[in-house]
Amino acid sequence: MKLRRALPIVAVIPALLAMSACSGESKESDGKKPMASASAKSPEEKEASEAKRLGALDGKALEKAAITGRTAGFDAKKIAKAEVEAGRGMEADKKACQPLASLIGGFTHVPAVSTVHRSLQPEKAANATVGSMWLASHSEKNADRVMKELRTAVAACPKGFKTLGLTYGKVENLPAPKLGDEAVGYRITGDIGKQKVPMTYTVVRSGGVIAAFYGVNMLDTKKAAIPEPVIKAQLERIASAKG
Numbered sequence: 001m002k003l004r005r006a007l008p009i010v011a012v013i014p015a016l017l018a019m020s021a022c023s024g025e026s027k028e029s030d031g032k033k034p035m036a037s038a039s040a041k042s043p044e045e046k047e048a049s050e051a052k053r054l055g056a057l058d059g060k061a062l063e064k065a066a067i068t069g070r071t072a073g074f075d076a077k078k079i080a081k082a083e084v085e086a087g088r089g090m091e092a093d094k095k096a097c098q099p100l101a102s103l104i105g106g107f108t109h110v111p112a113v114s115t116v117h118r119s120l121q122p123e124k125a126a127n128a129t130v131g132s133m134w135l136a137s138h139s140e141k142n143a144d145r146v147m148k149e150l151r152t153a154v155a156a157c158p159k160g161f162k163t164l165g166l167t168y169g170k171v172e173n174l175p176a177p178k179l180g181d182e183a184v185g186y187r188i189t190g191d192i193g194k195q196k197v198p199m200t201y202t203v204v205r206s207g208g209v210i211a212a213f214y215g216v217n218m219l220d221t222k223k224a225a226i227p228e229p230v231i232k233a234q235l236e237r238i239a240s241a242k243g
Contacts, residue, residue, distance in 0.1 A: 051113045054139035056208045057241060059114035062137050065209075065241035066116045072229035073127065076118040084117050090163050097161035099146070099153040100171065100188065103201060104163070108146045108210055112136035120215075120226060131215035131226055133234065140208040147182055147205050154186045167191040177228050180204040180211070180235055185225070200224040204231060206238045 041049070044059065051058035057065065067076045087105030092098045102109035106117055117134040138146065160169040167190070174185035183204040190197045198221045202213045211234055217224035 047114055051137065054113060054142075054208070056113045056139055057137040059116070059137075061241050062114050062116050062135050062209070065237045066118055066135055067133075067230070067234050067237060068118065070123060071233050072227065073123050074120045074226075074230055075123055076120055076133070079117045079119055079132070084115075093162045094157065096156040097153055097171075099150045100157060100168075100186075101161065101163045103150075103203070103212055103214075104168070104188070104199075106132070106134055108136045108138070108212075109149065110138065110142050110146050112138050112210070120213075120230070128219040129215050129217040129223055129226070131213065131224075133211065133213045133226065133230075135234075135238070136210040136212070138208045138210065143205050143208045143210055146210055147184060147203070150184050150203060154184065160188070169196075174200065174225070177202065177204070177231065179228065179231055180206045187221075187224070198224060200226075202226060202231060204235065206235050207242060209238050211235065211238065 048058040048060075050056075051061075068078070069076060084106060088107055090101045090105035092101035099109045107115060114137045115134055118132060120131045120133055122129055136146075154171055154173050157171045160167065160171055162168070168188050169191055170187075170189040172187045172189075174187055176183035176185040183202065185200075185202050187198050187200045190199055197216065197218070200215045200217075200221075202215075202225055204211045204213075211231070213226040213231060215224045215226045
């Protein structure tokens with residue numbers, strides 16, 4: 001059980017480093033806070049307006065669409081906002097590998113209108129696969145771009161890359177499930193201390209929504225991918241959200 005609880009930390013390590021690196025930065029260039037305006041829109045209102053303009057799902061719709069609770073043998077739980085936001089802005093040392101680095105941090109390299117995250121824990125003790133998933137809402141044009149550039153990154157970075165002082169020494173293309181409008185599968189091997197950790201990703205596009213699934217299985221790498229029934233359940237909820 002201790003092993004299962006520890007594994008998801010692999011995905012969070014880069015994010016924690018990102019948080020510490022950015023903690024000393026100031027968002028105000030002149031040290032002054034902008035005056036509040038009675039007519040100013042809230043972040044949620046701005047997001048909803050942008051989503052409507054692009055024909056994308058806003059944060060509320062995306063949150064409703066994300067699987068929660070027991071789903072196809074896994075328990076999907078919300079992730080703390082501070083933990084999620086810590087993964088923003090991860091930069092690869094090779095520009096061609098940036099789509100891969102961004103997904104390690106839990107975001108798409110093309111900024112999304114909204115993003116929601118879930119951790120994934122197996123319900124049965126015999127299942128050693130653990131991981132997480134996230135949905136990123138885009139215009140369909142930008143979602144197409146995300147997938148195209150992700151495929152290019154997988155092909156361009158077989159020897160891996162570095163980000164925030166961590167080394168990901170190998171990137172392998174994997175067969176993608178025939179789900180959604182298109183899908184990409186790949187494995188990244190991370191060097192965590194003296195241990196090599198294979199991390200499996202399945203990324204699926206459904207219209208303008210990118211659904212990314214990350215899995216680790218330290219006992220059997222071939223079983224590390226999040227199972228298709230979980231992905232199918234998520235895609236069904238996205239379809240329902242689009243109405």
